[in-house]
Amino acid sequence: MAASRLLFSLCTALAVAAAAATDTLKQGDSLTAPATLVSSPSGVFELGFHAPDPARPARLYLCVWYRDTQPRTVAWVANRVNAAAAAAPSLTLTAGGELRVLDGAAKDGAPMLWSSNTTTRAAPRGGYSAVIQDSGSLQVRDVDGTVIWDSFWHPSDTMLSGMRISVNAEVRAQVRGPPERMLFTSWASETDPSPGRFALGLDPANPSQAFIWRDGNVPFWRSGQWTGLNFVGIPYRPLYVYGYKQGNDPILGMYFTYTATNTSLQRFVVAPDGRDVCYMVKKSTQEWETVWVQPSNECERYGACGSNAICTVVQDRKAKCTCLKGFKPKLADEWNAGNRSQGCVRNPPLDCQVNKTGDGFLSIPNVKWPDFSYWVSGVTDEYGCMNTCQQNCSCGAYVYMTQLTGCLHWGSELMDVSQFQAGGYALNLKLPASELGSHIAVWKIAAIASAVVLFVLLACLFLWWKRGRNIKDAVHRSWRRSRRSSTRSQQSAGMLDISHSIPFDDETEDGKSHELKVLSLDRIKAATGNITWWRRSSCEEAL
Template sequence: MVSSPRLLFLLLAGASLCCVAAQKTDTLRQGESLSGAATLVSSPEGVFEAGFFAPDPKQPSRQYLGIWYHSISPRTVVWVANRVAPATSASPSLTLTVTGDLRVLDGTAANGTADAPLLWSSNTTSRAGPRGGYSAVLQDTGSLEVRSEDGVLWDSFWHPTDTILSGMRITLQAPGRGPKERMLFTSWASETDPSPGRYALGLDPGNSGQAYIWKDGNVTYWRSGQWNGVNFIGIPWRPLYRSGFTPAIDPVLGNYYTYTATNTSLQRFVVLPNGTDICYMVRKSSQDWELVWYQPSNECEYYATCGPNAKCTASQDGKAKCTCLKGFHPKLQEQWNAGNWSQGCIRSPPLGCETNQSGDGFLPMGNIKWPDFSYWVSTVGDEPGCRTVCLNNCSCGAYVYTATTGCLAWGNELIDMHELQTGAYTLNLKLPASELRGHHPIWKIATIISAIVLFVLAACLLLWWKHGRNIKDAVHGSWRSRHSSTQSQQNSAMLDISQSIRFDDDVEDGKSHELKVYSLDRIRTATSNFSDSNKLGEGGFGPVYMGTLPGGEEVAVKRLCRNSGQGLEEFKNEVILIAKLQHRNLVRLLGCCIPREEKILVYEYMPNKSLDAFLFNPEKQRLLDWKKRFDIIEGIARGLLYLHRDSRLRVVHRDLKASNILLDADMKPKISDFGMARMFGGDQNQFNTNRVVGTFGYMSPEYAMEGIFSVKSDVYGFGVLILEIITGKRAVSFHCHEDSLNIAGYAWRQWNEDNAAELIDPVIRASCSVRQVLRCIHIALLCVQDHADERPDIPTVILMLSNDSSSLPNPRPPTLMLRGREIESSKSSEKDRSHSIGTVTMTQLHGR
């Protein structure tokens, strides 16, 4: 008979074991097993769960190890281990052996050994190394990692099944330390059978950067189209691919893409058993999966539907209609007439270069998915050069040149072209002179002149009908006239919110935007007659007030001083630029008001004001933890990427500083104050000015000293901003340090002496990722190098920020660390200077 104390001990021990078994864990440790109904649940959010499941209710004995969403019903599986070998025993198990190998066994292992039939293995034993301490951890991203003291040995993200999740790297070959294998996203055989199906998605082995879906191993089923620097040109849903996918290059992996969900982690791409690549997103209200995108979505998106040298146009019901390109005719006319287009078209008549005749030219074709099998001409740096190369090569059938792709050319067989509903993608088709009649430049010039004449006549009639000058005249035609007639002033004063200008420019969301025109009375009412109690602050060009419009909309009202440095030209800049530039990281201009001598701009209201109000305020610094600061750095970089590359004209801000970074209610950054910005043409790389504007401490050396500015000038200012965000100190506050003349010089000295951690703001030092902060300091030092051509451009900076595993070049030591007064003393006369250090924008300073 068991004594009472012993019985009590056994009961307590049993209760303890039950509690341990009931606890949820995200980790399987060396020598442990997972079997039966036990699962791993990711931490800290508990987004994913891993365990054994039976996908076919008719065959419950066929079990697989999988990963699925923890709190979404019905079960949504995103990864399967033993796809080709389901478990059939009553109790399969997942074991992490003492040698670091993750194994699925058809039964329960004893003491971490594989005494049950092996169904699947991570094959990490041979490359695990001598160290122990192995563990398998399920992450909130959905990845299952095998770790040791040396780091991650194996990751399920490196060996996907049919699903792309946020955080994945889509590469040509699987990363990791083991034998190299090709990374493919392979469909299930059916909805209830996880074994590999007929369709697989992956990157082009030819390194073109395109994504393909193959059928039965090697038959091309669908392709994404080339990456044009913003998105894949063959995919119509631009916002998803613009924000979600980022290209990168690795010396080992080659070209790859990282995918980050645009607004939620509960978003996934799946290759279905029928070959469709589909995107689902969880609807927050019901927690149901919502279909938001899929490809192919019509018959034209199946690969080479119309054969070579033909264009496919989809009808509203998704049916394909094929037409031969100009200068081509069907290869097999009878089959073509019968709807069998697979043989495509052939050229007729031949090119002039084929018959020793001159006169070949190009026909621009708009809104076209570029053909497959393009090749990059690396020796060409502009559009005329690309055109010449293709014209001089008789084997070249078409070309494309853009600032982001460079020169792309094709052979004489153009495959997989279809007409897109959106996207300004132009292909220049090579044709003989006989096919270009009517497309000659003279005809184009005549057409343009006719259009201009009609436009002018229509504008004159419209002006006559309105009996006065409207706001469009002021923005686009009358900026040089400071004085107008009394009647025009009365008309301007009566303009109200009911009037607006519509902008249909190259905006991020593809929608039109309106610039409202407010009356002065409306503005006075909104700001309580510009009351001091409503004043938000005052910059170099005038005060900014908070206002409330009818309906309760809060706005920020910028009232330019009459004697400020910002005159009509600067006001013109700000209105035109901000009205057309629409991006989540740029402040949005809602309207303007220009009665008589007033110049007023109305912006969206930013409740958290500017970055400097938090960053340099000891009471508010703690509200900016490292995660928020890093998000602000990335947001500013995204805004600059739009200005420098993605907008129709490249824009250089020229006054990037903490006070010009506004923060919305979610602490998301927005670049503001475009009064000093300049637009660049497509063939311009830099500009020289004798009027240097900006703020000392943020100005690049070549701009401050010589008046030369470019997109690299903004990169310099961005580097200074990164250092300010990390240190929590103003750039000019480092002038007091001995032998350090600016923040760049001080930071470089600390970094060079291996003391860069001393730069970190004490407020965030204990809780931040020191490794990530040090990498940001390294990137900032690359941005503030003296010579513009040594600084990275913004796309490269974004890649550096997003990929923390790539190596960075060493920054050069700064040599032009000039104090504000030294710059001041090098200028010619006092009357040419109007500047201060740190807070006030410099408006008149003549460069050498």
């Protein structure tokens, strides 16, 4: 009897475990606390109801969390605004493919706390299903595998590998209301997942850079423009190493994909204090460690020195503000008192502003480019980029990077400029001739450098040609001496026996070489019938 009960209990436990291990919620079914869905095949993530605040265990939220890390780490929350008060809240999937979180059981008519806000036509044959992925994505699919809704399109505070980050949320089904911005919104606190004060997203006016906004629309941090390798405001940490790439979609517009290149678990989180933090799991302990933080000093706060000023980091990560060359504090008393929010203004004005000519450019190295850049089309080289800025009096600076950003211009307000000790990029600041002083204008530097490079190149080519000619002449003279020496030696020994002539290429006339016939003694004897006319006795006999 006892054995039968033990066997029944074991079978029941296995059945419960098998049910808990599923990754799919089918249309018409409900997921009720404490049941969960576990991602397949590796079981990296788990979906269920969770109380983030240990002091308030009755406040439950539908969450996706990492299954094997400690303490429990939440990556996505559905009902952030409305926590469940019931002891057993539920998740349901309607016939139209909409996910709903209810404060209780569906059969009891429990109030809805959250929905995926999608409407579709009549369910296809086979209906819809909700599946939790090993990537942390919760997807609603039809029987053919077509995704109509994805939690990755509606993130909470965490950026996970596999996400596609765009200005607006991706939509593949009808939605109620206006388009939704794709934002990563911080928690209100470490234990309260309700929306906090800070949100990270792409700049709608310039999607090549990201912002963290405070309280809806106040800039708190700016990444700077994307160069193809990294953001200019993060020069020491190339984000392509983390798997960031830029793309373009005819509907979404410009977007970034993030695909982790490290085998360790990795996530970016917008913290309640506004910082963007990258965490990575130590495989030995399965604990999170911080590997990257922005902003990390005062100069990385947006507009720390106001417009037309440059910020440098000094001791204790404090900011040192200096007006750009050719500018002065807008309000000197407030500036000297430590309030730099009003920034700086031009002093003196540009030459073009007073109907003069002579404006030039000063190159400032290792900087984070200002905000409010605009791309200039039809420009294919740096000279063209510089020239179009010089001809436009409202243009205050430019940069040109081949095959990356192309030609960028800025107006009169240069906001959020900082300078790094190393890294960063150059900014060409427009100045009147009187302010260039000991500095040589960029175009003059380019002209002088081009002339020097051309001269050195021509000199090297001439020396190379001259050296080659000298070597050729020396080899030819050496060969000629060697041939002559060999000929004299063989003739004196009477051993040369050739039947053809020897040409001397260096002794030519009218394009024809002179030839010297050389015959051996044996051949001479044969030609004269072996007459020894050179002997004295023979001569006497002939006489």
